[in-house]
Amino acid sequence: MDTVRLLGMDSTQLIIANTTFAQINTMSADMKYDPADGILGLGQQALGFGNIPSPLTNAINQNLLKEPIFTVWLDSEGTNFTNKRGGFVHLWRSRHYKLWTSD
Incomplete structure (x- = not known):
């Protein structure tokens, strides 16, 4: 078991004890450059x-x-998407909420 610590905007920490956390030993080539x-x-x-x-x-x-x-911050890397992997995320003056459930 591990203790996971996440840092907040005001330097406070969310300390989550007794958390199972893992690291990968072998990574596919796709993940290496993603x-x-x-x-x-x-x-x-x-x-x-x-x-x-x-x-x-x-x-x-x-x-x-x-x-x-929870909040996910999506930052802009400019408007040039040439040779960038992935798709587009469009958020236009809206907030999206989803009820968090364990299933």
């Missing part, structure tokens, strides 16, 4: 290997969050 390989701890438990809760799910289960809400 700039977007996931967002830590935002996957649902049923999607993970061995049905292990993600760090975020574990934080919710430990009542470490005031509300089960």
Whole structure:
């Protein structure tokens, strides 16, 4: 078991004890050059290997969050998308909410 620490905007830490965390030993060539390989701890438990809760799910289960809400910051790299992998994300003056469940 590990302790995962996430740093907040105001330098406070979210400390998630008793979290199962892993590292990969062999990485495919696709992953080696992929700039977007996931967002830590935002996957649902049923999607993970061995049905292990993600760090975020574990934080919710430990009542470490005031509300089960998280934010993902998407930053711009300019308008030149030549030779960039991936697709487009369009967010236009809207907020999107999804109820977080364990299944």
